[in-house]
Every structure is written in structure tokens, then in C-alpha cells.
Amino acid sequence: MKIIINNKKIEAKKGQTILEVAQKNKIDIPSLCFHSDLDIKSNCRLCVVEIKGKDGLHTACSTMIEQGMKIITESKKIHKARKINLELIFAQHCEECNDCIWNFNCQLLKLAKKYNVEITRFTDRKKGYPVHQFGPSLIFDSSKCIDCRNCIDVCQKQGVGFLEIKERGHLFQVIPSQDKNKDCIYCGQCITHCPVGAFEAVGEFEDVEKPLQDKSKTVIFQFAPAIKTSIGEEFNLPHGSIVTEQLVAGIKKLGVDKVFDVSVAADFATVEEAKELIERLETNKNLPMFTSCCPSWVKFVEFYYPEFIPHLTSVRSPQIILGGLIKTFWAEKENIDPEKITVVSVMPCVAKKYEIQREELNMDGLKPVDYVLTTRELAYLFTKHKIDLKNITPKKPDNPLGVPSGAGVIYGASGGVMESALRTAYEKITGQNLKKLEFQQVRGMDGIKKATVEFHPVKCEAIFAKQKLFHRVKGLLIKTAVVNGIGNAKKILEELKENPKAYDFVEVMACFGGCIGGGGQPVPTDSKIRKQRAKSLYQIDAGKKIRSAHENPVIKKVYENFLNSKKKIHSICHTKHLNI
Amino acid sequence: MKNNDIITKLKKSNLLGKGGANFPTSLKWEMVKNAEAEKKYIVCNGSEGEPNVFKDGFILENYPEEVIEGIKIALATINNSSAYIYLRKDYYEKYKNKLEELIGNLPITLFKKTGHYIAGEETSILEAIEGKRPEPRIKPPFPPQSGLWNYPTLINNVETFYYVSKINKDEYQNTRFYSINGAVKNEGVYELPENYSISQILKETNNWPDFSFFVQAGGGAIGEILLPNELKQQVGGSGAIIIFNRQKTNPFALMKKWTDFLLQGNCDKCVPCREGIFRLAEIIKREINNPNKHSLDKFFKAHKQTLQDLFFVLEQTSFCALGKCAVVPFRSLIKKLK
Ligand code: SF4
Ligand code: SF4
Ligand code: FES
Numbered sequence: 066m067k068i069i070i071n072n073k074k075i076e077a078k079k080g081q082t083i084l085e086v087a088q089k090n091k092i093d094i095p096s097l098c099f100h101s102d103l104d105i106k107s108n109c110r111l112c113v114v115e116i117k118g119k120d121g122l123h124t125a126c127s128t129m130i131e132q133g134m135k136i137i138t139e140s141k142k143i144h145k146a147r148k149i150n151l152e153l154i155f156a157q158h159c160e161e162c163n164d165c166i167w168n169f170n171c172q173l174l175k176l177a178k179k180y181n182v183e184i185t186r187f188t189d190r191k192k193g194y195p196v197h198q199f200g201p202s203l204i205f206d207s208s209k210c211i212d213c214r215n216c217i218d219v220c221q222k223q224g225v226g227f228l229e230i231k232e233r234g235h236l237f238q239v240i241p242s243q244d245k246n247k248d249c250i251y252c253g254q255c256i257t258h259c260p261v262g263a264f265e266a267v268g269e270f271e272d273v274e275k276p277l278q279d280k281s282k283t284v285i286f287q288f289a290p291a292i293k294t295s296i297g298e299e300f301n302l303p304h305g306s307i308v309t310e311q312l313v314a315g316i317k318k319l320g321v322d323k324v325f326d327v328s329v330a331a332d333f334a335t336v337e338e339a340k341e342l343i344e345r346l347e348t349n350k351n352l353p354m355f356t357s358c359c360p361s362w363v364k365f366v367e368f369y370y371p372e373f374i375p376h377l378t379s380v381r382s383p384q385i386i387l388g389g390l391i392k393t394f395w396a397e398k399e400n401i402d403p404e405k406i407t408v409v410s411v412m413p414c415v416a417k418k419y420e421i422q423r424e425e426l427n428m429d430g431l432k433p434v435d436y437v438l439t440t441r442e443l444a445y446l447f448t449k450h451k452i453d454l455k456n457i458t459p460k461k462p463d464n465p466l467g468v469p470s471g472a473g474v475i476y477g478a479s480g481g482v483m484e485s486a487l488r489t490a491y492e493k494i495t496g497q498n499l500k501k502l503e504f505q506q507v508r509g510m511d512g513i514k515k516a517t518v519e520f521h522p523v524k525c526e527a528i529f530a531k532q533k534l535f536h537r538v539k540g541l542l543i544k545t546a547v548v549n550g551i552g553n554a555k556k557i558l559e560e561l562k563e564n565p566k567a568y569d570f571v572e573v574m575a576c577f578g579g580c581i582g583g584g585g586q587p588v589p590t591d592s593k594i595r596k597q598r599a600k601s602l603y604q605i606d607a608g609k610k611i612r613s614a615h616e617n618p619v620i621k622k623v624y625e626n627f628l629n630s631k632k633k634i635h636s637i638c639h640t641k642h643l644n645i
Numbered sequence: 646m647k648n649n650d651i652i653t654k655l656k657k658s659n660l661l662g663k664g665g666a667n668f669p670t671s672l673k674w675e676m677v678k679n680a681e682a683e684k685k686y687i688v689c690n691g692s693e694g695e696p697n698v699f700k701d702g703f704i705l706e707n708y709p710e711e712v713i714e715g716i717k718i719a720l721a722t723i724n725n726s727s728a729y730i731y732l733r734k735d736y737y738e739k740y741k742n743k744l745e746e747l748i749g750n751l752p753i754t755l756f757k758k759t760g761h762y763i764a765g766e767e768t769s770i771l772e773a774i775e776g777k778r779p780e781p782r783i784k785p786p787f788p789p790q791s792g793l794w795n796y797p798t799l800i801n802n803v804e805t806f807y808y809v810s811k812i813n814k815d816e817y818q819n820t821r822f823y824s825i826n827g828a829v830k831n832e833g834v835y836e837l838p839e840n841y842s843i844s845q846i847l848k849e850t851n852n853w854p855d856f857s858f859f860v861q862a863g864g865g866a867i868g869e870i871l872l873p874n875e876l877k878q879q880v881g882g883s884g885a886i887i888i889f890n891r892q893k894t895n896p897f898a899l900m901k902k903w904t905d906f907l908l909q910g911n912c913d914k915c916v917p918c919r920e921g922i923f924r925l926a927e928i929i930k931r932e933i934n935n936p937n938k939h940s941l942d943k944f945f946k947a948h949k950q951t952l953q954d955l956f957f958v959l960e961q962t963s964f965c966a967l968g969k970c971a972v973v974p975f976r977s978l979i980k981k982l983k
Contacts, residue, residue: 107783108915110962122961127783142961149958153920187924212919230778235908236919 068134083125083136084112094138095147095176097154097260098213099126101591102577103222109213110150111176114138122146148180156187157211158261164270165262166441166588173261197241199227201422202251202267202415209263210239216255216264223575224552225250225365248368251416252361252551252575253584266415266439266585273446276436277319282407286316287325287387287466291413291477291580292440294601298587298594299444300454305597307605310459315452316411316443317460326462327410328469330387331476331485333623334358335614337380337638338482339489342570346541351375353546353561353568356482357642358382360420361575365551367643370558376571379639383476384410384417385426387466388433389637394627395466409436411443413477413583416575425643428636439585470617471502471606478599479549479579480507480514483572487518487545488613494541495521502612507545508603510578510596512553515568518543544568549582551575651718651813652678658812663804663821664690664767665864665882666966670805676789678723680797687719687728688774688793688800691736692758692765696906697865698883700822701803703834705732705740708807713747715806718813719799720751727752729793731770734758762866762910766965767800768792769912780912781965823880825852827861827888843886844876857891859982866906867970870977896941896982900929900975907971917958918968925955925975942983952979 066077070092077086082105087094098109105127113122117135122143125136137143151173158173165171177184194208205216217239220228227249231240241249256264268275277284297306313324338356345354357363357377366373381389388410392403410417414437420426421434438446447454461467472488475481484504491499506516520541546568548554554573561567576582578595581602611617628634655671662668677685689712693701704712716728730744730753737757744755760779763769768782771793792798801809804822811817821839826832829852837846843862847853861868863882871878880886889899904926913919928948932939945952956972963969 105783106914107964110916110958110964113962124962129785145954146958146962149954150916150962153916153924153958156920156924187920190920190923211916212913235913236923237913 066130066132068130068132068136070136071138077130079130081130083114083123083128083130083134086130087125087138092138094125095172096126097172097211098215100215100219100258100260101593102258103215103218106214106218109154109211111147111154113143113146115140115143144180147176148182151176151180151182152184152186154211155182155184156189157191158209159185159189159192160209164265166256166265166269167262168445170588171262194238195240198267199241199249200251200419202419203249203253203256203264204267204269205239205241205255205264207239207263209261210259211261211263212237212239213260214239215258215260219254219258222552223250223252223254223550224555225252228255248364250361250364250368250551250575251419251584253415254576256415256584257582257586257588257590266442267418269439269442270445273438273442273449276407276409276438277321279407282405283323283401284321284407284409285323285325285391286321286409286411287327287330287384287391288312288316288411289384289413289477289580290326290328290331290469290474290481290602291583291586291598292411292443293474293605294477294598295413295581295586296440296444297454299441299448302455303597304594305601307601308454309605310461311454311457313462314457314460315447315454318452318457319446319450321409323463324460325387325391325466326469326473327383327387328473328476329466329617329619330383330390331358331473331482332470332614332617332620333386333390333628333638334380334383334476335472335482335485335489336620336624337634338378338486339493339615341378341380342486342490343494346543346569352566353544353571354378356572358476358482359574359576359580360414360416362551362554362573363642364416364419365554365575373558373561374642377642379641381426381638381640382417382420383473384412384437385420385433385640386638388421389428390466390623390627392428392431392433393637394623397627403431407436408434409438410434411438411440413440413580413586414576415439415584417585426640440583441585441587444587465619465622468617468619470614470620471609471612472614473617474605474609475602477580477602478508479574480504480509480547480572481579481602482574483507483545483547483570485614486570487543489615490543491518491520492613492615497521499613507547507572508599510549510592510599512548512550512577513556514547516545516547518545543570546571548573549575549579550577651722651809654812654815655809658808658817658819660805660808660812660817662802663808663884664765664800664802667881670801670809673789673799673801674719674722677797677799680789682797683725684796685723685726686793686796686798687716687723687726688770688798689716689728689730689803689806690765690767690770690800691730691732691803692770693733693736693803693883694762694765694910695864695866695883695885696902697826697861697887698824698885700824700834700884702736703824704803704807704822705736705744709740709743709747711807711810712803713744713751713753714813715801715809716753717751718809719801719806720753723799726799727754729754729756729774731756731774732758761912762906763912763965763967766967770800771798778912780914821884824883824885825850825888826885828854828856828858828890828893829888840879842877843871843880846880846886847876847888852888854888854890859889859891859894861885861887861889861974866903866910867967867973869973870981872981891982896978897929897933897944900978901926901933903974904929907967911967911971915962915964915968918963918965918971921955921959921963921968922971924951928952940983941979945979945983
């Protein structure tokens, strides 16, 4: 289809909206309530354009293109409409700007400038609207809300529906549900989908300095894999830029003693999960096994589907394993009192703030991790300290907990945990090397990915001869499902209720695309951006010599010298899940 | 009865939808009838929510047989269809028994209206029946293509179904129902030719005032204000004619009545309507509470820029017709009475 936007001929596809075509062609149309993850609501009315031959103004986000359509995206009339609607929007959002996740990137302020908006033309309608806190993870300041309802939609899409509309006099208000059967799972998707920063993490940004303040402590930072390819965005680097070593250098500049890589702990998690999977396959118990490194998913199961709790692997999440190792293995080695160590995780996630408060993870009363900062919070801390990741001499993470396998890195993308576990499980079960390490079927952004993986028949026979799972010709068939976007997990769980044998191993990440789309990640986040971040993680993996967790020499050494008893392994690498 | 007969008859009769949008009824019926789908729905809209409009209530009170007959014809014309009658709360209570008796075992369900005025807008009705917050949907798709639960859906007003049964019996005489009220002697609902002008109607019903007056035509919230010399035209909207005594009417109180209604009656989904009406109401309320009373003219001059801006975005950028039409009474009142 050919259409004309601002006198420029453009080739477009039938079924596209004007906004889609404009965005593809880098024509700027303000679109506050539009998010590519969500259904079109068309309520901000900022994306209005003129269409030749059609009266009035039309919203670009909701209008489908037609052959030969002539569209104007800027005119006096359009300018006026956007200006006034912006003024009405600002009247719900009269806030101080210094404490906002959009701080340097605020669409509203940019538009205000462009359209000569008189920000305080109308008085603040939302003055006195309440601030809500959701557990240890999120803050929702409803006095900033502009009623676009992206948060409600995304929470619904997550299958949670914790955010609701409540009629308030003749107007409505967005509030957390009062229904006792609903609870927030701290995925933080509302944060990244709110266009105006009404949601933020707890402590964002007022508490960012806290972990650095106690000078009597040795401060260790550990960063999650998904940060490596996202934090650069906060410094205007292209989406998906790999900045691992710049990140380390930045953290060092803050005066931090050591910087470790959580991907290393992902390798431990992989080895433990592979062991547990084999064990469960052998005993044919609690199958399918569910991953448990996503705390939102764990809470989702505990709260909404407690009958599935036994399916969660007992393996702790990587940040907790590494925190545990730092305060035991590493403290011992360095001869430091673990009480005198502060462990700070930098995570793409706000649920991780909740996870570190779970008491059953404490080791003799000691918390494995003391603070969680989100990607955004660390970027803010950098900026405050005038640290620019664009201009910094890269540094390598510290030894020994600084060198992961490729498998540990891809944990940050949906399918990564599964792929890592399969790489290791395959070799453990069959005793043979994988010819091809990549499991393409579990990669990518689809919400549900299913794959049946064949394990080499000869070796399997010895172990699995008794099991129905074993197929004489094909060997061991492992049926896997990989889910991202927790709303999709509901479908798998419902399927399992009907057919408990549908899968053997299920990976779930609450956020779209996995941790690279986490609630602690830079904004904006959308499907395109998530793809870039994930692609770069796989690129890191592809460039590594050692790509399977169990082959990582660091891991081998630690198992040899430290994690050499069941008890130790259990206290550092395993946990139990609760009926809440 | 042959299926096509009624559509031909509707076409010939030129019947236009009586819900306010004036869409040719035959066209809607044809679209739903010809749509490919395993299931189809019919909705009879009896939500009548605008102030001073009560003709659908009148019809339900006096001619429920005809209304049900109209729906029955639709059921017979549209294959695999079932119907809802969407009634505002008091109508539901009042006419439930009578209607159920007439429905017998026809596939017609009575549905009690939820929410406010907006819930009279076609697609909001669909949302309400589906159990959601009543709010207008993005169009297209239009209900005849994709309506209730995404099935092709025919939505007609109570009065339209009444006339369908008349047309079917060849008794249609190009009339419509008018709600006449306000400062009149003979308040009520009248069935008169649809090409009558407002002045004709007022005279015929013996309601032409002998005092200085103005009229709100269409409906009591979003109808246009007309002066006595403008009454040669027909009534639009929902066919209401409201008479005001010019001397005795406080224009600010009248505008407040409108904003009160609109604040309650809109769905608050889109920025211009939610925030625009809120600000309009704010200005008017402030004026009413102002101890130094202004004339309408002075008021307008004092708030000219704001009023014009609010009218502009309401009319140009509102999501649905309610926001777009909401400016009509204010603008015409200020212009004509100042
Ligand atoms: S909190 Fe944010 S996302 Fe939710 S309705 Fe308000 S402005 Fe929209
Ligand atoms: S964090 Fe997730 S579950 Fe909680 S309110 Fe936000 S979107 Fe819903
Ligand atoms: S982006 Fe189109 S109305 Fe908000």
C-alpha cells in the first residue's frame, strides 16, 4: 500500500495503523498511551493527525491506513489540540521531576517544550491522591497518574489483575485491588509501562547511596547478566550495547571493593538444576520441574497455585547463591568477617528486592544479599557521581567469581535457563558432548515456546530403562516449555492440571522476554528493545570458549574445595518454597 | 414472512435509527444479516439516559407488544440470533414483568443497565453486557461487523423496534416520538410527523409559550439552544424539546445542570472529555459561587480563551460522540443568550 505522510510517499502494509507506519519511518507523533505490548486504548488523544478528505482530527494510534491516504502530522490545528490536551494532562501530573524514573527521558516534558505547553495552566487535580506501597518492591504514587491505564492492562496481561479502576465520585482512580485473593507479584511491568513514572521501585532513587554509607564494611557488588546489555541505554548508547566491563569500571569508581558477576552463580544454579532434574527424572517425582530463579514466578505459584509448589526446583536464584558464596567461601578465603560484608546486587528486577527479604534464605541468620539496586538505580547513582559509561576505561570483574560460562550469561533472556540446563543435563546424562550447543527452539520472544529435546539413546538406557520417559529408538525425550510474560504461565499450569505429563521441565520468567525486559530495566522498554538486549546476550555466549556451566573452571574449583558436602551445597544453593 | 421482505420495507420507509445517530435502519439490518458468522446478536437499546428525554419509557409503557414484535422480526430475519433488551434501571424494574410475559420463550434476555449515561452509547452497551466497564470501543469495527463477544450485532433503539413492527404491518406514517417538557402547559410524549418543525410541534400540542423563551432541542444535556426565531427546523438527537422561560432561567444554573450530568454521564476514558468537562464544571461552579454576579457576556469574556480551548479539544479530539457533542449546548447558550 502506498500512503503519503507529510508529502512524503511511503510504502506500508495493509492492516497497519498510521502510528505504526509513522514510527517505522521515523516520523514523530506523540503517543503517550500507546505501548506496543498492549491493546490500543486511544485515550490520551495526543496522536491526532489530519487526513485529507476526512473531517476533523484522527488518532494515529487507532486509525488504519488506507490506500493513497494523505496524512499530515503537524499543523496549526494539530499543534493546538496537542497543546491543550497536554495542559489537561499536566493538570493531573503537577510533580517535582527530580525523583522520577523518566528523569532525563520524560516524554511529557519534551512535548511540553515542543508544544509551548503552559504546564500549570490548570490546578493540580490529583493533589492528595494516595501513595501505595506493594510489599518491599514497588511504590505507586497515584497523584502522578494520568489515567491512561497502561498499568491496569499490563497487570491484566500478566494474569494478575492487581490494579483496578475504582470509581471516585464522578471520576475514577487507579488503585491496588482490595480483594484478598489477589496480590502483586512484584514483576514491575507496571513501572516500565507507565508513561509518566507514577510507579517506581521502593527506594528509587532516594536510597541509592545507602549501601555505600557504612564505611566499616567491605562492599561487594554483583550484577545480573541482563544488565550487561541494557544499562548502556541510560547513557545514550544504542539498545543492546554490551557494556560489561564499563559497568565494572563504573562500580569500582564508586569506591566499591569487589565486583562479581552473577552469571557465575547462574552456572552453579545450572549445575544444581541439572542434577535435580536428573534426580526427578530417575525417581519420576514432582515432574515437571519448574525453574525458580524468577521471584515473581515463585510468588505467583505460592500465592495463586500452591498445589504446584513441589514442582519448583529447590535451587536458589543466582543472586542468592552468589551472595551466599561471597559471605562464606570468599569471606573465608579473604579472612573477612561475613558480618562485615555488604553484598549489593544490581538487578533488572524489582522482585529481587522482595526476594532478599525472604527469611528462609538466611544462612545462620545472615542475609546472603543486603541490598538490591535496579539497573535504573545504578545508572542514577553513576550519574550522581558523574560517572559516564560512554567515557570510561573498562575493567574486568574480580576473581574468582567474575568469569562465567556462556550459559551463565544467557540466563538474562527467556529460554536461557532452559538452554543452560539442557547443555549441562545432556552431557551429564549421556556422557557425551553436545554437537550443537544452541537450542534455537527455546530462544526468542514468543510468550510460550515448546520443545521436545532428544537425549542420546545409548547412554540413557542404563539410567532410564525403567522409566516410561525412555524411548527405545529416540532415547530420552524431554518435553520442555519456556514461558515469558507470566500471564502465559497460567495457560501452562491449567494445561498441567488437565495433563500432568504434558512437560518435564518448565522455565518461567515473569517479564516479557525474560530479565532483559525486567521491571528494573531502563525505560522505555518494548519488544524491539528487548530483542536487541537479548541478541547481545546470545552474542556474548557465542563468543565464549566455555559455554556450558559445568565446564566452567571456577565452578569446578569451588565444588572441589568448598561445596564438597551435601550440607554445604544445600545451605548455599537450595531453599524451600512456602505456602503463602 | 420472508426474510427479505422486511428489509425491503425498511428501505422503502427510509426509517432512520431513533437513538440519535440517524443511521438508516435498513442498512444496519442488511449488514448484520449478510455478515458471515455462526452466531449473531440483537440488542434493543432502552437505556434512555439524557435528561428530559422519556419517549422510550413512554413506548415501553404503552406499546411493549410492538417493541417485542420488532425484535421478533429481527430474530426471524437474522439467522442464529438471540437478543438482549438493555434497560435503564428504573425501566427494568417497572417493565420487567410485562416484557417477560410478552417474551415468553423467545431468545430474548433482559439486561439491567450498569453505569452512567455513556452506557447508552452503542459500543458501551456491548461492553456492559460483556460484564466490562461501560466505555465506547474503537470504531471500526462497527457492531454489525463485530459486536457482542465479537459477533455481528444489530443494535437498535426501543423506538426503532416499535417502528419496525409498524412498517411490517404497513402502518408506518413517518412519525416519531417527541418528549416535550420544561415551561410548558402540556408536558408529555407526542407522536407526530417527523418532518414537523419545532414551532409546528409546539403549536400543534398547544405548547407555544406566551412569554419570552428559548428552547433546547434534541436532549436535555447535549441539545442545542435555539431562539424562537430558529424553530423552523426539525428536532435532532433524541427528539426532546425543552422550553425555558428566558426571564426566569439562570443560565449558570442551567449550565451547571449540564456539567453535573456530563461529569456523571461520561466514561472518563479520554483526556479531553474527562479533564475538559471537569474544568468546564470548575469554571461554572466558581462563577455560581462568585458573590459578584456576572452577566453571561462578562463571564464569557473573562474565560474566553479557556472556554474556547476546552470546546476545541472536546469537539475535535474526544473519543466518542458524547464528548464531541458536549460543547453544543454551552456554545449555543453563550452565543445566543449573552
Ligand atoms: S499509573 Fe501510569 S500507567 Fe497507570 S493509569 Fe496512571 S498514568 Fe497510566
Ligand atoms: S508489579 Fe506486576 S503484578 Fe504487581 S501491580 Fe505491577 S504489573 Fe501487577
Ligand atoms: S497514543 Fe493515540 S490516543 Fe494516546
